[in-house]
Amino acid sequence: MKIIACVKRVIDYNVRVQINRDGDGVVTDGVKMSMNPFDEIAVEEGLRLKEKGVATELIAVSIGGSESQQQLRTALAMGADRAILVENDAPLIPLGAAHILLRIIEKEQPGLVILGKQAIDDDRNQTGQMLAALWGRPQATFASALEINGEKASVTREIDAGMETIEVDLPAVVTTDLRLNEPRFVKMPDIMKAKRKTLDVIAAASLDLPSIPNVVTSNFSPPPTREAGIKVESVEQLVDVMKTRGLI
Amino acid sequence: MSERDVMEYDLVVVGAGPAGLSTAIRYKQLNPEATVCVLEKASEIGAHILSGAVMEPGYLDTLLPEWREHKPAICVAAQKDRFAWLTQTRAYRLPTPPQQKNHGNYIISLGSLCKWMAEKAEELEIDVFPGFAGATALFNDADEVIGVRCGDMGVNKAGEHGPAYAPGVDIHAKFTVLSEGCRGSISKQLIRKYQLDTGKSPQTYGLGFKELWQLPAGRTRPGTIQHTIGWPLDSKTYGGSFLYELDDDRVYIGFVTGLDYADPNFSPFEAFQQFKNHPINKKLLDGGEILSAGARTIVEGGLQSLPTMDMPGALLAGDSAGTINVTKIKGIHMAIGTGMLAAEHLSEAATTSGFDARWRASKLNAELHKVRNIRPGFNKGLWRGLLTAVIETVTLGKLPRTLQNHADHNSLTKLAEHSDPDYQWVERQLPPRDRLASVYFASNAHEEDQPVHLKVADTDLCISKCTVEYGNPCTRFCPAGVYEIVEDADGARRLQINSSNCVHCKACDIKDPYEQINWVTPEGGSGPNYQNL
Ligand SMILES: Cc1cc2nc3c(=O)[nH]c(=O)nc-3n(C[C@H](O)[C@H](O)[C@H](O)COP(=O)(O)OP(=O)(O)OC[C@H]3O[C@@H](n4cnc5c(N)ncnc54)[C@H](O)[C@@H]3O)c2cc1C
Numbered sequence: 056m057k058i059i060a061c062v063k064r065v066i067d068y069n070v071r072v073q074i075n076r077d078g079d080g081v082v083t084d085g086v087k088m089s090m091n092p093f094d095e096i097a098v099e100e101g102l103r104l105k106e107k108g109v110a111t112e113l114i115a116v117s118i119g120g121s122e123s124q125q126q127l128r129t130a131l132a133m134g135a136d137r138a139i140l141v142e143n144d145a146p147l148i149p150l151g152a153a154h155i156l157l158r159i160i161e162k163e164q165p166g167l168v169i170l171g172k173q174a175i176d177d178d179r180n181q182t183g184q185m186l187a188a189l190w191g192r193p194q195a196t197f198a199s200a201l202e203i204n205g206e207k208a209s210v211t212r213e214i215d216a217g218m219e220t221i222e223v224d225l226p227a228v229v230t231t232d233l234r235l236n237e238p239r240f241v242k243m244p245d246i247m248k249a250k251r252k253t254l255d256v257i258a259a260a261s262l263d264l265p266s267i268p269n270v271v272t273s274n275f276s277p278p279p280t281r282e283a284g285i286k287v288e289s290v291e292q293l294v295d296v297m298k299t300r301g302l303i
Numbered sequence: 304m305s306e307r308d309v310m311e312y313d314l315v316v317v318g319a320g321p322a323g324l325s326t327a328i329r330y331k332q333l334n335p336e337a338t339v340c341v342l343e344k345a346s347e348i349g350a351h352i353l354s355g356a357v358m359e360p361g362y363l364d365t366l367l368p369e370w371r372e373h374k375p376a377i378c379v380a381a382q383k384d385r386f387a388w389l390t391q392t393r394a395y396r397l398p399t400p401p402q403q404k405n406h407g408n409y410i411i412s413l414g415s416l417c418k419w420m421a422e423k424a425e426e427l428e429i430d431v432f433p434g435f436a437g438a439t440a441l442f443n444d445a446d447e448v449i450g451v452r453c454g455d456m457g458v459n460k461a462g463e464h465g466p467a468y469a470p471g472v473d474i475h476a477k478f479t480v481l482s483e484g485c486r487g488s489i490s491k492q493l494i495r496k497y498q499l500d501t502g503k504s505p506q507t508y509g510l511g512f513k514e515l516w517q518l519p520a521g522r523t524r525p526g527t528i529q530h531t532i533g534w535p536l537d538s539k540t541y542g543g544s545f546l547y548e549l550d551d552d553r554v555y556i557g558f559v560t561g562l563d564y565a566d567p568n569f570s571p572f573e574a575f576q577q578f579k580n581h582p583i584n585k586k587l588l589d590g591g592e593i594l595s596a597g598a599r600t601i602v603e604g605g606l607q608s609l610p611t612m613d614m615p616g617a618l619l620a621g622d623s624a625g626t627i628n629v630t631k632i633k634g635i636h637m638a639i640g641t642g643m644l645a646a647e648h649l650s651e652a653a654t655t656s657g658f659d660a661r662w663r664a665s666k667l668n669a670e671l672h673k674v675r676n677i678r679p680g681f682n683k684g685l686w687r688g689l690l691t692a693v694i695e696t697v698t699l700g701k702l703p704r705t706l707q708n709h710a711d712h713n714s715l716t717k718l719a720e721h722s723d724p725d726y727q728w729v730e731r732q733l734p735p736r737d738r739l740a741s742v743y744f745a746s747n748a749h750e751e752d753q754p755v756h757l758k759v760a761d762t763d764l765c766i767s768k769c770t771v772e773y774g775n776p777c778t779r780f781c782p783a784g785v786y787e788i789v790e791d792a793d794g795a796r797r798l799q800i801n802s803s804n805c806v807h808c809k810a811c812d813i814k815d816p817y818e819q820i821n822w823v824t825p826e827g828g829s830g831p832n833y834q835n836l
Contacts, residue, residue, distance in 0.1 A: 067346075069748040069832050073594065076551070085376040085415055085835045087347045240456040240469045243432060244308050 056166035056203075056225075058110045060097040061156060062130050064088050064123040065176040074275045081275065090126040093171025095133075096231040099238040100169055100201060102134045109203045112136050114163060118155050120144050124254060131249035132241045138252070143259035149181035151267045156182070157189045158262045165226060167208065172197050172230040183230035193223035199234040307470045312338045312430075314649065315450055315476035317437040317489060319343035320352060321413065321635050322621020323482030324420040325366055325642030331427045333650040339429045340474065341421070342453065344436035344807075346748075346828035348421040349414030351807055352484075353513055353599040353836045355545055355557065356413045357381060357405055357528060359636040366643055367423055375415035377835050379549050381405035382526030389533040391727040394583050401696060402631045402674065405528050410547045410555070412835040413635060436824035438471060440479065440489050440617070448616035450475040451489065454824050459752045471827075478649050479617040482642065485600045486809035488823055490623040499610035499619070505710035506604040506625060507678075509542065510810045512575040512782060513557035513598070514744070515835055518591035523548040530632075535577035537724050538685040540564045541678075544578050545632070553594070556584065559601060559632070562711040562780075562814050563682070567718055570779040571810075572598075572738055573728070580731040588733055595834045596735070596744035598782035598808045603629045603678050604708050606671040613658040620645045626667065630674040630692075640667050673699055679706035712818050717772050738784040742804050746832035747783075749803035749825055756825035757785065757800050757811060764817060765798040773816055780814050782806060806831045 066072060066081070067089040073082045090098075101113040115130035115138040117123045127138040141155050160168060168190075173180035187194035195201075195210035199218070202209045203225070211220045213232045287293045297303045314330055316323040319341050327339050345351035363370055386399040421431045438454040453471035458464060481490045485508065494500055527548040536542050541561030548554050558575035579588060602608075602625035609626070612619045620626075626641045627634030644665060648658045662668060680691025695702070735741040759765070769775050770788070775798075777786035783804040790796050807830045812822040 067832070069346075069746045070834070071595075071744070071746055085412070085418075087350065087832055087834070237467055239467050241434075242308065242469055243435060243453070243472045244310060246432065247310075247430065 056110050057112045057114065057163060058101045058104060059114050059116055059160065059163060059165045059168045060094070060101040060130065060135065061168070061170040061182075062094045062098065062115050062117045062126050063091040063171070063174045063176075064117065064119050064126045065091045065174055068092060068175055074277055078274055078276065079272070088122070088125070090129055091171050091174045091176075093173060093175070093231050093233070095238040096233070096235050097169040097171055098130045098133050098135060099236045100231060102239070103236065104167075104203060105134070110167070114139060114165070116156065116159055117141070118143050118147065118152055118259070121256070124256075127254055128249050129241060131252045131254070132246045133239060134245070136252070138254045140254065140256045141259050141262070142256055145259075146269055146271070148267070148270050149179050150185055151264075151269070152182045153185035153189055154264050154267060155259060155262060156186050158264070160190060167203075167225060168228045170228065170230050172232055183228050187228040190228065193227040194229075195221055195223050195227060196230040197232045198229050199232050201229060201235065307473055309473045309475060310340075312340050312474060312476040314339045314478045314480065315474045316341040316480045316482055317451055318481070318483040318487065318623070319348050319417060319421055319431060319433070320482055320484050320621060320638060321417065321420070322484075322623070322638035322642040323480065324417060324424055325362075325639040326480050326482060326620055326645050327429050328420065328424050328427060329366060329643040329646035330649060331424070331429050333646060341424065341429060341431045342435045342437045342451070342474075343431070343433045344824055344827055345830060346434050346832065347418070348431065348433050349417040350832045351830055352414040352417055353511070353597045353833055354413035354635065355513070355547065355555065355632060356411050356635060357408050357547065357633065358411050358413070358416075359408050359633055362636050362639040362643060366639060367420065370416075370419070373419055375411050375419055377410070377412035377415060377549055377553075379410045379525050381408045381410060381528055382524070383528065385527065385529040387529070387531045389531050389581060391534050391729065392582060394531070394581075400692065403530060410526070410528070410549060414833055414836050434828035435471075436827045437483075437489050438824055440493055441473060441475070446615065448479050448493070448614065450479055454827055456826055458754060458826075460754060462754055465752070478655060480620050480645055481617060481623045482620045482638070483623045485602050485622045485625075486812055486822070487623040490619055491812075493614060493617060493619075494610050497611075497614040499612075499614060500608075503610060504604060504607040504708040506602065506608040507708040507711055508562045508813050509559045509601045509603050510562055510571045510780070510782065510808065511557055511559040511599055511601050512572065512596075513555060513836060514596040515594045516554050516556060516588055516591045517594050518552045518554060518587065520552050522587055523552055523554055525550045532685065534581065535574050535726055535728060536560065537726055539724075540566070540569070541681045541685075541688070542574070546584070554587070556588070561603060561681070562600070562810065563709060563714040565714055565716045566724060567715045567721060567773040567776050568723055568779065572741070572782050576731055576733070577726075577728050579733050580729055585733065593734060593744050595746070595836055596741055597806050597831055597833050597836055598810075599806075600809045600813060601629075601632075602627050602634070605629055605678055606668070606675045607679075607705055608708050609671070611659045612662055613655045616655060618645050618649075618655050618658050626671070628670055628674060630677045637667060637670070675700060676702070676704065676706045679708050682706075682709065711813050712816055715773055715776060715816050718774050738782060739804070742783045742806065745783075745806050746834070747804060747806060747830065748832060749805070749829040751803055753826045753829070755800050755802045756823050757802055757805065758821040758823060759798065759800065760819040760821070762798045764819065766796050769817065770796070777811055777815060777820070780810050782808055782810065786811070
């Protein structure tokens with residue numbers, strides 16, 4: 056079985072995100088970029104399935120500018136067999152991403168596609184679901200455990216009420232939650248090997264995509280800063296203050 | 304258990320600062336067939352680099368002339384120099400000392416420059432490995448350095464191997480170059496082992512703080528460079544400030560205090576914050592916001608404290624040795640120049656031996672010789688120091704004398720003999736409120752479940768002796784609040800080390816009066832994530 060793991064380049068989770076001076080985006084100049092942490096879990100899960108002998112090949116796929124090759128190289132250094140970058144510099148909403156991934160799936164015919172449940176830049180949590188719908192295959196989102204039994208996958212999902220285990224027919228789409236696994240450290244000799252692995256670059260324009268409306272974000276603003284509080288001496292005073300401020 | 308891999312290179316460089324990257328690049332330019340790798344403990348190149356930085360471009364022009372077409376994210380040509388002496392409320396303009404004239408220089412982010420240099424290195428097929436710390440040097444039976452061992456990954460706090468445990472790689476190389484910057488951890492090990500500091504004056508250091516501010520429009524004059532001395536320090540304490548005005552309404556503001564200060568109650572962090580609240584700065588900063596901040600020690604010993612720079616199998620380059628010109632507060636060009644010379648030596652001589660002699664016969668040595676007496680002149684206070692500076696500048700350092708340095712760890716006065724000086728410090732209003740608020744701007748990240756990388760030999764001594772003699776100065780000199788004395792439920796006091804706050808400045812390794820703190824590298828990729836510092 057072939058597995059595809061999807062990988063997005065995002066601002067590193069340790070970076071304090073700042074709005075740019077024009078207010079139409081966030082500062083990315085000189086900012087550290089990384090693989091979306093949930094996607095790292097997706098790659099790790101693919102590797103574990105390969106190590107168990109369930110999968111035969113793991114392909115890492117990314118959509119983005121040519122810089123995204125860096126994140127794909129990381130996936131290759133973790134152990135993915137090859138990588139595909141769909142080069143696209145235009146803004147993209149999850150539906151657009153799902154359409155692009157569908158094209159790659161049609162070509163590669165994987166038995167399983169693993170994505171992060173969301174990317175930490177826009178937190179949309181939609182691409183995996185949309186991809187499953189377009190592909191016409193089952194989806195198992197928020198996975199915290201995954202087991203492959205022949206033609207089926209048993210997936211434990213983290214849901215509001217606790218845990219739920221479902222079974223889906225393969226091929227299927229799985230999105231990862233935090234507790235699925237702990238990704239491995241990249242080893243230095245593997246970084247060297249990754250430099251020699253295949254990384255195909257395909258232009259998004261060459262994929263014969265349907266036209267998809269885009270969403271333009273016109274303005275970003277920081278959340279209001281909290282005003283300094285005041286100290287009250289007694290419950291009575293607290294009630295008074297709340298009344299004068301119209302809170303009760 | 305996974306096995307330790309071994310990788311072979313012709314040259315391994317530890318530390319991707321200006322010294323290390325220049326060594327690697329120059330070596331590869333001269334020996335295109337050679338295999339070269341560079342290790343960097345930061346998760347990304349430049350993320351642990353903090354510098355002023357006004358750079359003299361000369362050596363970089365020689366090494367990579369194309370840098371001028373690919374300027375770092377922050378790069379502003381120097382315009383005007385100002386120098387002033389501060390009192391609590393006023394600033395008195397002084398003539399700019401000749402060493403601090405900056406015509407032709409550039410204000411840059413050294414972190415961004417290093418990122419670009421690392422890309423150039425990769426284009427030359429040098430293997431650059433961010434996220435990998437050199438943990439210790441490796442030796443052969445003849446006691447020669449044969450490479451370095453990288454730190455293990457995935458070890459938990461108790462020292463046990465976690466599920467993701469990955470043993471660090473051993474890198475074997477014909478030549479090892481240590482370019483770890485100020486107070487390098489492997490460099491320290493090797494200076495001791497090979498007694499490279501025998502016959503030299505003790506090394507002495509400063510602790511520098513720096514913040515990048517975004518200001519309301521129209522307040523800055525890009526390219527203006529201002530240095531001050533005086534308040535908030537008293538005249539016995541060496542130090543001063545820098546303020547570099549950038550484009551896009553941004554400024555770098557920073558403060559360096561000599562770590563040979565005597566007052567056990569002194570807080571270098573507080574001195575910097577006080578400086579920001581001086582009327583000349585407060586006016587400028589008020590209403591602005593901090594974009595990033597951090598702290599790093601700086602070498603101040605100069606030529607008389609410079610250790611021997613070669614040893615069997617390895618070299619020291621840049622501030623791992625201490626090649627900075629402290630009078631100018633400029634170490635970048637010296638680091639680049641030294642790195643290039645190291646590479647040239649290794650290519651021509653095919654041995655590390657002789658590098659120290661070669662360096663000392665070079666222009667780099669001559670530059671430090673000229674200014675060698677200026678910093679130690681301040682050991683007797685600000686006014687004697689300024690006088691020495693004038694004399695040494697006028698005589699071009701040709702007087703037949705060399706003043707000596709003293710070590711920083713034994714410069715503190717004991718509490719019993721100490722009375723608090725009046726620094727005339729004020730109530731301050733600008734952010735950050737305290738050290739923890741400041742660390743936030745360093746975007747620090749350490750995996751919490753890893754061994755503490757600040758090795759304190761005897762923590763009982765902290766309570767039984769240090770509390771009494773010095774009042775635990777580690778709780779004040781650390782810029783990130785790593786060291787705390789806490790009281791347990793039963794009233795017993797003990798040292799608590801908040802190692803995940805550490806910004807890798809190395810002040811504790813230098814200033815601890817009992818020399819019992821050893822800074823070792825944490826898991827690769829841990830530490831600050833400086834942006835544009
Ligand atoms: C506050 C301040 C202001 C300054 N202002 C100026 C100025 O205006 N102009 C100027 O020219 N100079 C200035 N300097 C000095 C200048 O920054 C240094 O001289 C210069 O950075 C030294 O270069 P280096 O390559 O030797 O070390 P560094 O620049 O310190 O680089 C060392 C690198 O090695 C890495 N490293 C260390 N140990 C290990 C390890 N064991 N394994 C892996 N990686 C490791 C570090 O993370 C770092 O990236 C200033 C310094 C400070 C602190």
